[in-house]
Amino acid sequence: MEKKVTLHDISKKVGLSTAAVSKALRGLGGISAETRQAVIDAAKELRYRHFAEPTAAPAPQGGRVLFIVDSRVMTDPHTMASYFFIDKALQSSGCQAVMHAMSATGDALEPAIVKQKDAIGLFLFGRITANKVEQLAALGKPMIMLDHELPYSDIDSVMIDHYEGAFLAVKHFVQHGHIQIGYIGDSRLSSGFLSRYRGFRDALAYWGLELSPEHDYDLHFTDAFGDIHFNTLPEQLDYAKLPSAFFCANDPIAFVLNHALTARGIRTPQDVSIIGFDNLDSCQWQSPPISSIDYLREEIAHKAVDLLQWRIANPEAPRSKLLLKPRLVVRESVVLKQSTNR
DSSP states (O other), rough: OOOOHHHHHHHHHHHOOOHHHHHHHHHHHSSSSHHHHHHHHHHHHTTTSSSOOOOOOOOOSSSEEOOOOOOOOTHHHHHHHHHHHHHHHHHHEEEEEEEEOSSSSSSOOOOOHHHHHOOOOEEEEEEOOOOHHHHHHTTOEEEESOOOOOSOOOOOEEEEHHHHHHHHHHHHHHHHHHEHHHHHETTTSSHHHOOOOOOOOHHHTTTTTTOOOGEEEEEEOBTSOOOGGGGGGGGOOOTTOSSSEEEESSSHHHHHHHHHHHHTOTTTTOOOOOEEEEEOOOGGGGSOEEEEOOOOOHHHHHHHHHHHHHHHHHHTTTTEEEEEOOEEEOOOSSOOOOOOOO
């Protein structure tokens, strides 16, 4: 019987890891055209059959990719961390990320973006108006939306599963004996915030809990110009009617809440437990360190870069929406209230 050829056999022949061989045979990014061809040639020579011949030109190696972001959150920690990992992932294929700010006002695209004729693709990060997205699409460049999506559009997107992240937070609270769990966020801020709010409410129902109206702070944090002001939260809280735990739609909200409670002698987590979302580095420097749903920026960056390169090679393929499974990073902001059988 003829011996079955494995990825390990091919990796030994070409001197690459099995992971690199697998990426080359599947047509994924991060592999040069020369290396990909060498792997395919070796696979053919060894009579390895489990790969498809490329049906389109390989994704170009090198070039600039525009990272376009709302100018109002350009220096936000979440934005900067996401940009760092996108640029790092692009560098593995000889590309470079170039950040450009997108104004929230005005109808026309910024001239600095329009002039980028040689850009091989675009990453659109966070809140960008539908009008601006349509104008960017008219540039004819492959585009990937990060941290946001337009459900009716034909644009690829990569993001965390916001809905499931809210379930993880509620599950952790329930396992620690909390039955009065509140929410703080702004469901109108973005599709991600809306999914977190829906996930939170559905998670409470799943565990047989009710959301008290006095613990439901689905607020409006944006002003008339679209700027976000989470620091307005303290004046909107009813400190006489607090739940035993709060799920906050992002970490900055969790930080503001924690500081507001501390200023009034209310202890975290002894009096009120807190879980945030995004897992910013600054979570660990809060007092106490804040538990948070991890946004998995590095994993999202690699998935997004692979998808962009695949889209360049397959421009007519149907739209893709990739959701990454989140995880909860447990720190010291949740206390065990009582034993529970839930």
